[in-house]
Amino acid sequence: MREFNEEMISFIDASPTPFHAVEWMVKTLECRGFNRLEEDAVWNLEIGCDYYVTRNDSSLIAFTYPPCAEKGYTIVGAHTDSPHLCLKPNPLTTSAGVKRLGVEPYGGVLLNPWFDRDLALAGRVVYLDGEVRKEAIITIDRPIAIIPSLAIHLDRDANSAHSINAQSDIVPLIATGEVYFETFILSQIQEEITNFTLLAHELSFYDTQKGSFIGIDDEFIASARLDNLLSCYVGLQALLETSYPMMCAFMDHEEVGSESHIGAGGTFVEETLRRIAGIEYEKLMRRSLMVSCDNAHAQHPNFPTKHESEHAPLLNQGVAIKINSNQRYATSSRTQGRFLQCARALHIPTQTFVTRSDIGCGSTIGPISATRLGIETIDVGVPTLAMHSIRELSGISDAFGLYRILIHLGDY
16 A cells, blocks of 8 residues: 555656646556557557547546446546646736736635745647647746745734735746746757747646655645546556456546536547447446546544534545535445445445535536436545645545455446
8 A cells, every 4th residue: 555655646746737647647558558549540449458548638548448248347537637826828927026927726726825835837838849830748847936925914814814816916926037938938848949939838836845645654645636636546556457347537627617628528538438339339338337536525623514424534434435416426326336335345444425515515527427428427535635725635545445446346
């Protein structure tokens, strides 16, 4: 379990954006013999071979072939994106003698923890090399920016009534001298600079602090982007180790609603499954199971009343099965029963999460995938504290337990 978690932390550290996460997973898949497919090419799938396909370099589907005749695929769904601060297209501004880069919050980001952090920058750039348009994934893996807090002397209500204006308060500082933004970004491209012109970018700030084990007995994992790169890592490792037909669908844009050509609301998964199954597509969907893996809200020890005691997941007490009668989660009694049967046979603990009836419930790619594909689905997640913070917290045993369940779920 320690080795599993150490590798998971290394993956998250190496993946400040969905582009980096997919790049890391592609390299891992290719090392294990998976074959790359292109969406705009003919697929000639061979029995006993393994495949993967990407879209936009930020969503990835990987699968064994063929699916099981009786039980179809166990499809592990997760998302590659996390709430963050996204650089605006024309970001450079000046205020009080300081150069700043304007940002836009992506998803439901918890803004307070972004103050006073050493921030780096990463993402994708599109540029001209002479007359040739190219793309590159870049990583500026050193602190180049910071968002200083306002001193309490100037904001006496900071600890009691302070609100954050996303336009004016969260603007990273980068320099006092002259800054040539385009030149700086282009200098990060890993090839000899000739005649480059920056066309566009998708760049995000991230915390340079690495993931780590926390606690007297190293019982916790603290890291950025646990939601939901933890689930991507778990699903990928299960795919690599299982003996049953499995697919992983890791989608971008979940944190902003999934309604895009690369999100779960788009066509990527459906089109891939139709190309695999052909005229047997509907039969494959009736026989397959989607396991939507997305972190669950653990009960906070300082705010225990935010959960009801009967449905309050705890750290290191097992993966949480997420249920909502209004279908914000897609779990049914049938899919829950199958998942629990497998977990109990392996003696792996599970928990149940139902949000309080007077608190709004979030959602996942589970209901979206169930609606689009017509596939039976269960929503599960590793209990997590500080979700959507710049640094989140989970237990050391829960991800490994979910991994073990996914490996064997095809037998149930």
